[in-house]
Structures are given as structure tokens and as C-alpha cells.
Amino acid sequence: xxxxxxxxxxxxxxxxxxxxxxxxxxxxxxxxxxxxxxxxxxxxxxxxxxxxxxxxxxxxxxxxxxxxxxxxxxxxxxxxxxxxxxxxxxxxxxxxxxxxxxxxxxxxxxxxxxxxxxxxxxxxxxxxxxxxxxxxxxxxxxxxxxxxxxxxxxxxxxxxxxxxxxxxxxxxxxxxxxxxxxxxxxxxxxxxxxxxxxxxxxxxxxxxxxxxxxxxxxxxxxxxxxxxxxxxxxxxxxxxxxxxxxxxxxxxxxxxxxxxxxxxxxxxxxxxxxxxxxxxxxxxxxxxxxxxxxxxxxxxxxxxxxxxxxxxxxxxxxxxxxxxxxxxxxxxxxxxxxxxxxxxxxxxxxxxxxxxxxxxxxxxxxxxxxxxxxxxxxxxxxxx
Numbered sequence: 001x002x003x004x005x006x007x008x009x010x011x012x013x014x015x016x017x018x019x020x021x022x023x024x025x026x027x028x029x030x031x032x033x034x035x036x037x038x039x040x041x042x043x044x045x046x047x048x049x050x051x052x053x054x055x056x057x058x059x060x061x062x063x064x065x066x067x068x069x070x071x072x073x074x075x076x077x078x079x080x081x082x083x084x085x086x087x088x089x090x091x092x093x094x095x096x097x098x099x100x101x102x103x104x105x106x107x108x109x110x111x112x113x114x115x116x117x118x119x120x121x122x123x124x125x126x127x128x129x130x131x132x133x134x135x136x137x138x139x140x141x142x143x144x145x146x147x148x149x150x151x152x153x154x155x156x157x158x159x160x161x162x163x164x165x166x167x168x169x170x171x172x173x174x175x176x177x178x179x180x181x182x183x184x185x186x187x188x189x190x191x192x193x194x195x196x197x198x199x200x201x202x203x204x205x206x207x208x209x210x211x212x213x214x215x216x217x218x219x220x221x222x223x224x225x226x227x228x229x230x231x232x233x234x235x236x237x238x239x240x241x242x243x244x245x246x247x248x249x250x251x252x253x254x255x256x257x258x259x260x261x262x263x264x265x266x267x268x269x270x271x272x273x274x275x276x277x278x279x280x281x282x283x284x285x286x287x288x289x290x291x292x293x294x295x296x297x298x299x300x301x302x303x304x305x306x307x308x309x310x311x312x313x314x315x316x317x318x319x320x321x322x323x324x325x326x327x328x329x330x331x332x333x334x335x336x337x338x339x340x341x342x343x344x345x346x347x348x349x350x351x352x353x354x355x356x357x358x359x360x361x362x363x364x365x366x367x368x369x370x371x372x373x374x375x376x377x378x379x380x381x382x383x384x
């Protein structure tokens with residue numbers, strides 16, 4: 001699944017949002033609905049950015065105990081006049097915040113609550129066609145865990161790309177009429193988008209397969225005893241490059257189904273000592289990847305699973321909570337037999353594994369959060 005290239009290090013709640021690029025003036029078509037066509041100048045672009053910031057901050061706050069959502073009035077209510085939500089988008093966002101409030105309750109039952117959050121939005125580009133403006137933005141969000149225990153992570157964070165559609169009304173005022181997640185993953189904790197399905201390149205029932213893993217808490221212990229690989233190096237690589245992509249490898253973000261998630265995990269495994277098995281790129285019994293060429297098993301979700309099961313480089317785990325640092329979790333969101341997403345465990349504390357991955361580039365998201373957000377998915381846990 002996809003991630004986002006050329007990321008910057010995640011920034012805190014007090015960081016100032018940025019408006020990138022120069023002002024673009026639209027080339028309005030003949031026969032416009034108003035005599036004075038609106039312009040997307042620097043001031044308008046800045047307001048696009050501030051409204052986008054308010055939308056995603058409202059969504060994030062819906063997940064926080066005592067946040068703005070609990071206080072009542074959303075930040076987007078402060079916009080009117082030249083740039084504001086359309087009535088339809090306002091209703092949609094009300095429903096979205098309500099659904100995220102329900103997700104907050106599910107997360108709390110799973111033992112995960114947030115006491116604070118910071119969301120900032122960068123406006124990357126604006127395109128104008130006729131009376132429609134498309135704004136491409138990057139959201140950067142940090143969530144602070146409410147009650148971290150012991151050496152558990154204090155925060156988790158992600159970056160996500162979105163495309164916002166603004167439409168000019170008859171008075172020439174811009175109304176936000178559409179919001180689309182531009183990442184294939186749709187795996188940010190404050191989004192309700194369904195993760196994009198991935199199609200396997202061969203019939204899954206004819207290939208080596210791992211059994212599904214249970215998602216219940218406190219399973220039987222499954223300590224990691226192998227010393228063949230450097231698991232700390234795997235985790236260190238992933239946490240270094242979770243949002244700062246390694247230019248020694250291609251970036252598959254946005255390149256059709258699959259995206260960059262497995263490519264990223266394969267790089268991390270390679271950093272910890274996995275060796276290439278050269279050969280034909282379509283042969284799932286081969287595994288290799290560099291700047292110039294990659295086997296399908298290096299970059300494909302299902303192909304990676306087939307290779308690792310066939311080569312015995314991984315063994316299946318019975319429960320997702322048995323995962324340790326350097327282990328891998330895959331998910332089949334729509335339960336169609338084709339796995340959709342690959343993630344690496346880069347931290348574990350209090351019996352809870354924390355995952356780092358590409359596609360909505362994410363640092364240390366807990367397994368508890370993932371399972372609470374997608375309770376009906378199929379999960380596959382691999383000991384590396």
C-alpha cells in the first residue's frame with residue numbers, strides 16, 4: 001500500500017502550518033455563472049490551507065479525551081464568506097466526527113486513549129479548472145498516549161496526503177465540496193476510508209500460506225530466540241525512514257495497487273541481515289531489491305508472504321500480540337484471500353507490539369489501535 005514520498009520529520013502540535021508555492025491565477029472558461037470570476041490568489045490559497053487544517057484537526061480532536069470535539073463547536077464553524085464548507089460537506093464532517101468518537105470508545109476499550117494531539121497541514125499545490133480548484137495537502141499528526149506505562153511510547157504519529165475540491169458558487173465564494181484521501185492505504189487513525197484492496201498475481205489457494213492469527217489479548221508467550229538477524233537494525237531502519245524515504249530504493253507510492261508498504265518492510269529486513277535470492281523477478285521463490293530492479297516478492301504483499309513461507313524465513317504466529325521487534329504483520333481487510341498490507345514491528349512494551357509502515361506513513365501505531373479500527377479484518381503474524 002502506498003506511502004508519501006519526500007516526507008519531513010514529524011513536528012509537534014505547536015508547529016506553524018505552511019503554505020507552499022506561488023499564487024496561481026485561474027484560466028476561467030467563457031460563459032461563467034457570475035460576471036466577476038473569483039481568483040485563487042495567495043490570500044485565497046492561505047485560506048484553503050487554514051480550512052484544511054481545521055478539517056483534519058477537528059477529526060483528530062474527535063479521538064482525544066477532552067478534546068475540541070468533547071467541547072462542542074468544531075473549528076470549521078469559524079469559516080464563512082469567501083472560503084467555507086459547503087452545506088453537504090459540513091453534514092459529512094459532522095457524521096465523520098461522530099464516527100471517530102465511536103472509534104475513540106473502541107480504542108479506549110482496547111486500552112488505548114489519547115490525551116493530546118497536534119495536526120498541521122501543508123498546502124503542496126493548487127490546480128484550477130473552470131470554477132473548480134483542487135488543493136493537494138499533506139497532513140502531519142501526532143497523538144500523545146494518555147497513560148503510557150513503563151517504557152511504552154509516549155506518542156504515535158502519521159502523515160497523510162489528501163485532495164480537497166473547492167467549487168465557486170454564483171457569488172464567487174469558494175466552498176469545500178469534496179475531500180479525498182490521496183494515499184492508497186487509508187490507514188490513518190483519523191480517517192474512515194476503506195483501505196485499498198490488493199490483487200494477488202496468482203491464485204492464492206495454490207501458493208504457500210500462513211494461518212490467520214488471533215487478536216485476543218494476553219496470549220501464550222512466544223519469545224523470540226533466534227539470533228540469525230539483527231532485529232534492532234531492522235527497527236532502526238524503519239523508524240529512520242518511516243517518513244524520509246531512502247533514495248537508494250524506488251518509491252512505489254501512488255503506483256497502482258500495493259504501493260510502498262512491502263517494499264519498505266523488505267528494505268528493513270535487508271538492513272537486519274536478510275540476503276538476496278537472485279533470479280527471475282516474477283518467481284516468488286526469489287527475493288531481491290535495489291535501486292534498479294526488485295523481485296515481486298520484495299515489493300508485493302502476497303508475493304512476500306509466499307516467498308517467506310516457502311523459504312522458511314518466517315514462521316507463523318498464532319496471535320498478533322505474540323509479535324516481537326523485527327516481526328511482520330499483514331492484513332487482509334476485505335477477507336477475500338488476498339493480503340492487502342504489510343507492517344513491521346519496531347517496538348514492544350507491556351505486551352503490545354507497535355507497528356511502523358508506509359501508506360499513510362506511520363510511526364509506532366499499536367496493534368491494539370489497528371485491531372480496534374479494523375475488527376473484522378484477517379490478520380497474519382510472521383516471526384522473522
